[in-house]
Amino acid sequence: MTIPYRLLLLCSLVSTLGLASILPEPKSVTAAVADCPIPALFRFQRHKVVRGETLESIAQSYNLVPTTLIDMNPTLGNGSVTVGSELQIPPYNGIVVEVPRGQTWRQVAAKYKVRADTLFEINGCQQNPRIVFVPEVNGSPNRPIAAPADVEKPDRASISGYPLQQIGTVGLAYGWQINPITGEVFFHSGVDLLAAVGTPVEAIAPGTVVFANDQGSYGKLVIINHSGKLQSRYAQLNNIEVTVGQKVNKGDLIGTVGTTGKPTSKQPHLHFEMRASSDLGWVAEDPKTYFKQ
16 A cells, blocks of 8 residues: 555654654544645645755745744754755644643644634644644744734725625524534534525625635635635535636625535525635634625
């Protein structure tokens, strides 16, 4: 049997960090929910040091801080690099953490002051991981890396609207919820607005369509990028009325309510999400803060 390169890389990383004894079995390591990002632990790269490079220059080339590289490569304890040596390069600033027995990854998120839903998605939506990548942590507990003062923040004031012509009853709210079909606790990244199949779905604000197709559990999905580093998602549609690259205005028809994909409710609804751009990707936000009813 051939072992996937990413699994070999993870094994090497865990061994380097002294966590070999808690390495999950391959099935649980590779298990991730469909439509979730590839787990951060599978996205590490190897960098071979060449002449003229320094720890600082390598970190800068990957948009990382030197401390992150030191945390991931114990041989860099003195801050110097050796020509020809190989470094483990994580996808983000952060650290690898073992989830202590008796604790949940949600408790780990609280300890390191990281949003639980962000930690969940960045680790591939695994339900009970034993090793997690904690983003934006600079080596020691409870000390997140501060964002530069000049980083552009999402402009929430740039969007104010509603994706349906009539205000819909909320079938399932944003945040931690109990799946009405499976009974499992999960993080709901959007809001389910009850509406009959065929109900028109409208763009919540002006923007550009960047996705319009089937997408796993989302079913028929439309994604619109807006100004202010914001994005709206309209899922489980019955049909799609826009194309990728199309410019839309607030109130334009983009599709109709359907039951495609894997809805979390037996009642027809629009699954609607708002996301904000960040260094960790498009992070889910509470849609109700953008609704103008």
